[in-house]
Amino acid sequence: MTEVKSPEVPAPPAAESAQLAAEPTLWARIRPFLPLVVLVVAVILPYSTLHLPGIFEGALNSPGTLQLLAVCLIFGGLAAGYDLLFGRTGMLSFGHALYFAAGVYGTDILITRAGLPLWQAAPLAIVGGTILAGLIGAVALRTVGIAFAMVTLAFAQVGAILVARDFGGLTGGEEGLPLDVAGLPSRLVGVANTVNLYWLALAYLVVVVFVVHRVTGSPTGRVLAGLRDDERRIGVLGLDPYRFKLVAFTLAGGLAAAGGAVYCLIVGGASPHITSSELTLSLLVMVVLGGPGTRWGPVLGGILYMYLDHRLVSFGTSDALDALPAFLSRPLSQPLFVLGTVFILAVYFFPGGLASLAPRLTLLRNSLRLGPRQPD
Amino acid sequence: MDTVILLTLTGLGLAALYFLVASGLSLVFGLADVLNFAHGLFLGFGAYATWWAAGNLPGAGSDGFGFVVAVAFGVAAGTLMAVLVELVLIRPLYSRTIEQVLVTVGLSLAGVALLQATWGADARPFPRPEWTRQVTTILGAQVPNGGLLLIVAAALVLGAILAFLRWTRYGLIIRAGVENREMVTALGIDVRKAFTLVFAIGGAAAALAGALGSVYFGTVSPQQGGSLLIFAFIVVVIGGMGSVVGSAYAAVAVGLLQQFVNYYGTSGLGDICVVALLAVVLLLRPQGIAGKVATA
Numbered sequence: 052m053t054e055v056k057s058p059e060v061p062a063p064p065a066a067e068s069a070q071l072a073a074e075p076t077l078w079a080r081i082r083p084f085l086p087l088v089v090l091v092v093a094v095i096l097p098y099s100t101l102h103l104p105g106i107f108e109g110a111l112n113s114p115g116t117l118q119l120l121a122v123c124l125i126f127g128g129l130a131a132g133y134d135l136l137f138g139r140t141g142m143l144s145f146g147h148a149l150y151f152a153a154g155v156y157g158t159d160i161l162i163t164r165a166g167l168p169l170w171q172a173a174p175l176a177i178v179g180g181t182i183l184a185g186l187i188g189a190v191a192l193r194t195v196g197i198a199f200a201m202v203t204l205a206f207a208q209v210g211a212i213l214v215a216r217d218f219g220g221l222t223g224g225e226e227g228l229p230l231d232v233a234g235l236p237s238r239l240v241g242v243a244n245t246v247n248l249y250w251l252a253l254a255y256l257v258v259v260v261f262v263v264h265r266v267t268g269s270p271t272g273r274v275l276a277g278l279r280d281d282e283r284r285i286g287v288l289g290l291d292p293y294r295f296k297l298v299a300f301t302l303a304g305g306l307a308a309a310g311g312a313v314y315c316l317i318v319g320g321a322s323p324h325i326t327s328s329e330l331t332l333s334l335l336v337m338v339v340l341g342g343p344g345t346r347w348g349p350v351l352g353g354i355l356y357m358y359l360d361h362r363l364v365s366f367g368t369s370d371a372l373d374a375l376p377a378f379l380s381r382p383l384s385q386p387l388f389v390l391g392t393v394f395i396l397a398v399y400f401f402p403g404g405l406a407s408l409a410p411r412l413t414l415l416r417n418s419l420r421l422g423p424r425q426p427d
Numbered sequence: 428m429d430t431v432i433l434l435t436l437t438g439l440g441l442a443a444l445y446f447l448v449a450s451g452l453s454l455v456f457g458l459a460d461v462l463n464f465a466h467g468l469f470l471g472f473g474a475y476a477t478w479w480a481a482g483n484l485p486g487a488g489s490d491g492f493g494f495v496v497a498v499a500f501g502v503a504a505g506t507l508m509a510v511l512v513e514l515v516l517i518r519p520l521y522s523r524t525i526e527q528v529l530v531t532v533g534l535s536l537a538g539v540a541l542l543q544a545t546w547g548a549d550a551r552p553f554p555r556p557e558w559t560r561q562v563t564t565i566l567g568a569q570v571p572n573g574g575l576l577l578i579v580a581a582a583l584v585l586g587a588i589l590a591f592l593r594w595t596r597y598g599l600i601i602r603a604g605v606e607n608r609e610m611v612t613a614l615g616i617d618v619r620k621a622f623t624l625v626f627a628i629g630g631a632a633a634a635l636a637g638a639l640g641s642v643y644f645g646t647v648s649p650q651q652g653g654s655l656l657i658f659a660f661i662v663v664v665i666g667g668m669g670s671v672v673g674s675a676y677a678a679v680a681v682g683l684l685q686q687f688v689n690y691y692g693t694s695g696l697g698d699i700c701v702v703a704l705l706a707v708v709l710l711l712r713p714q715g716i717a718g719k720v721a722t723a
Contacts (some may be wrong), residue, residue, distance in 0.1 A: 143528065190706055201664050205660065215695075216694065218695070314506075336533070385540035398520075407587075
């Protein structure tokens, strides 16, 4: 028997189940289909001309809004892939940006410098990124815990140096490398076709969520959860922790590389800032804010983080902020200051992230409802 | 020959900078198991505090004794900040390693953004004494004085930390704590006081690195700490976590390797060689040069 049981599904709080048994509400019946509903809404969103002033600058189907949404979706998928390492297996990798960058730069270089068509370039870049993750994982996983974090960080730094120093004139150095659109299918080129890129990003997110869901449910996924909870115990059961961790690391690297290939198309090129360790750190922030080890938490965290990161910049230059005194308005105009502070607060006060918010609120509501009855 | 001496001395200057950052990191990690991402922030904060003091603090200036006062102010500010971070943010999360790392990550993001918000993202010219801009001729090689200053400072800090660890009661507690924290606690010693102390030492060394590194580079910028921090991490891993002497050896190896390969090979190749060295050390000797021992 290689199957390992893990406490992956937390039992719903007793108060909630009692309430559900009493009244099988419409909400309880709809709830399992909620992701599907959201997906359908997301698919047909580009057909809407709705204006949401304050939330988006243009109409929902304007290219600017769609591109922002597409980037948010990509990072939702990236965070979900990173969670496979951090939340599900308990590996703290600080080098995830490397595999994402491998996807972005791999696709870009193969199309722009080597002149390959997209359908060859993207799979090659993804396979290359996956192999890279496998090789680096094989070395880095000889260490555990914090040392592993440092080693992955160091390897990612090599990627950043390689890109910035521009060996062989491939990466364009500090300037970045704009994508040569001549080799692309015409449906993916031009401002009018942003909607296709949006759908592509959505498809990527769906694929990542599906893969992570399947892996977590499989026997391998249970071993990963076991590694997170107690690695020695998995070893005692006769399973090799190294191999399972390498599988998770390689898979997460491959998913990140795929995200990079799509991201390259959306932003139309590659720039060196995506190789920085800051990107990995923000992935970590996304996962922790969303709720590590949950299905939707990291996705929500990634989407929300990217959205705030983009929108806080325009908030930072808005008039409302200028009215504040300088010692308040200056820090608030820095998105990273706001997000970093929120992150620290989240570590202290919301350890489960956004995903734990709903059960907590239910608990609070129930205790408030039960409160007055307790005296008698 | 001149070139070799010049490269050796500038490499040692770089090594001194790495050592100043890595010694604190290594002690903090060895004792409290905290991987401190905010260490780069201490460095940046110390550098900016020195820069501010040189321009604004009465009695401080950019030359002579005034410069010493400015650096002392910067180091004091960095120390104070490190102590505050430990007391307010790290201590409540005692023995929850991952959460501690997360908090320092958040702090490094927010802190650098705050530096950027206050003093702008661009590098600013750093006020430095006239003599640090000049060169000294050693065996025919013209070595920048800023680098020599770093080497002297790092040697002094190394000596001071070793003396402190060797001959004082708190040094003894720290050495024992690195080796076996539970045992120290079981003997009725409050090891958390030693945590605060180690953070203070690390913060002071990092702030000194920030101030003297800015003298060496001639500018100060918010991102300075972050780029140094990664190499400091590498130095800590190669040197063995918790070992100050190991950090010193590793810093020298990393600094010299980087300087020589960057000069004789392509620029940037040295940085990659450093990571290759890290991979080799990990494969052959995963616990680092010195292992988990506080002194040699």
